[in-house]
Amino acid sequence: MAPRTRIHTSVLAVRTLLNPPDIPISALLRARSIPNQRLVKALGISSTFVSDDPGVHDNFTREAKVLITAVSAKDGWSRLVDVAETCVNRFLQAESLEYATFVQSVTLSIVLAGLLGTDIENLDPADVAFVTKAINDRWAQSKSSTALTTEVLDRINHHIIRWVPDRTNPLNLIIPAYETMWRVAAIAVVYSNRNCQLRNAFMSYNENPTDDQFRAIANEGTGAQPSVEAIISEVLRLHPPTRHITRAVVVPWWKRPFVPSIDVADVEAAQKSLVFGSDPESFNPMRFHASRSAPKRDQLYAFGHGKLKCVAASWAPPAAAVIIAKIMAKLDGVAFTLQEGPHIGKREGWEGWSIARVQ
Numbered sequence: 572m573a574p575r576t577r578i579h580t581s582v583l584a585v586r587t588l589l590n591p592p593d594i595p596i597s598a599l600l601r602a603r604s605i606p607n608q609r610l611v612k613a614l615g616i617s618s619t620f621v622s623d624d625p626g627v628h629d630n631f632t633r634e635a636k637v638l639i640t641a642v643s644a645k646d647g648w649s650r651l652v653d654v655a656e657t658c659v660n661r662f663l664q665a666e667s668l669e670y671a672t673f674v675q676s677v678t679l680s681i682v683l684a685g686l687l688g689t690d691i692e693n694l695d696p697a698d699v700a701f702v703t704k705a706i707n708d709r710w711a712q713s714k715s716s717t718a719l720t721t722e723v724l725d726r727i728n729h730h731i732i733r734w735v736p737d738r739t740n741p742l743n744l745i746i747p748a749y750e751t752m753w754r755v756a757a758i759a760v761v762y763s764n765r766n767c768q769l770r771n772a773f774m775s776y777n778e779n780p781t782d783d784q785f786r787a788i789a790n791e792g793t794g795a796q797p798s799v800e801a802i803i804s805e806v807l808r809l810h811p812p813t814r815h816i817t818r819a820v821v822v823p824w825w826k827r828p829f830v831p832s833i834d835v836a837d838v839e840a841a842q843k844s845l846v847f848g849s850d851p852e853s854f855n856p857m858r859f860h861a862s863r864s865a866p867k868r869d870q871l872y873a874f875g876h877g878k879l880k881c882v883a884a885s886w887a888p889p890a891a892a893v894i895i896a897k898i899m900a901k902l903d904g905v906a907f908t909l910q911e912g913p914h915i916g917k918r919e920g921w922e923g924w925s926i927a928r929v930q
Contacts (some may be wrong), residue, residue, distance in 0.1 A: 576833045577820075577904040582870070587891040588818060588836045590662045590877025597625055599879055600820065606681060608835065610746075614706065615724055618743035635744065635882045638686050643886060652780050652893055654685040659897040663907065663926070665696045667837035670909070670924035671757065671916065675703035678753035678894060682745055697752075698730050703713035703753075706746070734800040751873075752887060752917060756894045760807045762854055763899055764909045768796045769856070773841060775799075783909035786887050788860065797856035799896075803888040804871060808847060810915070812875040814839040838872045905929060 579588050591599075601623035610616045619628040625794035641647045658680040661672055677698045683689035705727050712719055714810035728742070735741035763769040776784050776799045797805075816836040843851045849859045881887070901907050912923025 576835055578835045578837050579805055580837045582697065582844060582846050585816075585836040585838060585841045585872055586876055587907055588762065588834055589816060589872065589875055589879070596628070596878055597623065599877075600625060600628055601821055602818040602834075603879060605821075606817040609713040610710075611711040613724075614718055614742055614746060615728065616743055616746060617740055618747075620747070632882050633741065638744070638861060639883055639886045642686060642890075648780070651681070651685040651890065654681075654691065655681050655893045655897045657691055658684065659894075659901060661694075662696060662699075665700075668910075668926040668928070669905075670926055671921035672700050672703065673897070674757040674760070674894075675707070675749075675753045676700050677898070678756060679703050679745070679749050681894060682748045682752070683734055686740070686748060686835065687741065687777045691893060693734060702727055702730050703749075710750070711919065747881070748828050748887075752891050752894070753805065754810070754812045755806055755887075755891045756898070757800070757921070758810045758915055759891070759895045760898050760902070761910070761911070761915055762801065762806070763802065763895065764902055769802055772796055772799050772802060773896040776892055777900050779881075780889075780893055780896065781812045782889070785892060787813060793801075795860065797860065799892045800888065801856040801859040805854060805861045807871050807873040807888075808842045809852075809854055810917070811838045811871075813875075814874055816872070816875060836872065841872060852855075863877070873917065902926070 574672045593690060600619065603766050604621050604623045611621050617627075622628070625847050638801050640743075642651050644905050655677075658677045662676045665673070665676070667771040676696060678698055679702065680689075680691065680694050683694065689704045705723050709719065709723065709727075731745065735745075738744070748788045756824055756853075763773055772789070775787070775789070781824070784799070786798050788798045788801070811876045814837075816838060818834045820832055839876070845851060848855070850858075874881035874887070902909050906929055908929055914920065916922075
């Protein structure tokens with residue numbers, strides 16, 4: 572029997588679904604893990620996203636926090652910035668500069684080399700491009716009735732284990748970092764390439780990738796330049812990489828005929844509501860300016876909400892901004908330029924977009 576679905580579209584309903592009062596963590600994990608079982612077969616994940624075991628959740632959270640703390644410290648952050656620049660330069664030398672493949676490859680390589688210690692020299696561009704495309708395809712296929720063979724997953728893991736030999740199932744950590752980040756970066760680059768104020772914000776961050784610069788708003792009044800933080804927040808609002816968050820409704824058997832079996836938080840709809848201003852369908856980072864009465868970043872739901880909110884929710888936006896800044900520094904119209912396709916993509920839909928070498 573097909574699951575009966577209840578969709579929540581208001582900000583309040585989304586908040587309540589993602590952070591229900593007086594629900595133990597074990598029940599929250601179970602409600603999350605049931606709809607995510609498709610990812611076990613698609614990508615071989617065994618992390619807290621597909622498990623209702625509080626021990627698995629605690630171990631994953633602890634491991635993720637250790638990695639984030641290491642790359643947030645001064646030396647670790649400087650190394651991450653250097654890794655990002657090296658990866659951008661490396662993949663600009665690739666034969667094909669199809670835009671989505673480029674951003675995916677750069678992002679995955681930064682996650683591998685910057686977070687997990689992979690030697691960049693071991694990241695062959697053809698192998699990286701294969702893994703990013705395969706992850707993308709497997710994720711999309713997991714949402715359909717397409718039969719998933721183990722052959723492609725075996726090839727993915729062949730490369731991943733070679734790159735990260737000292738961890739059990741590295742995809743548990745790689746997927747949540749990579750999957751969200753590449754799309755945020757791809758979309759933010761598009762908007763910043765179209766607008767000199769946004770470009771300037773990222774150029775300033777490229778020169779000085781600090782917390783203060785991340786939040787800095789240049790000028791005031793009508794000529795104000797939005798902060799990098801505001802630009803990232805607006806990308807997360809208008810183009811949330813996680814558009815829908817699904818929870819199973821776990822009730823006794825005798826109640827099942829009377830209640831939905833799936834609850835869906837429609838993050839995309841909630842973040843396009845009038846709560847975010849009178850122009851919620853337009854891209855306007857200045858809505859996050861402190862002088863405005865619009866909601867702040869902690870009222871966005873792209874990273875979830877409540878006890879199961881993404882552990883990297885504070886770290887990921889500045890890290891994505893580093894990737895964006897390094898790409899924007901190269902799209903200067905002198906060496907490289909961005910050729911636009913018909914429309915901004917999501918996980919898919921980037922046909923026609925490319926990075927062109929200026930002759």
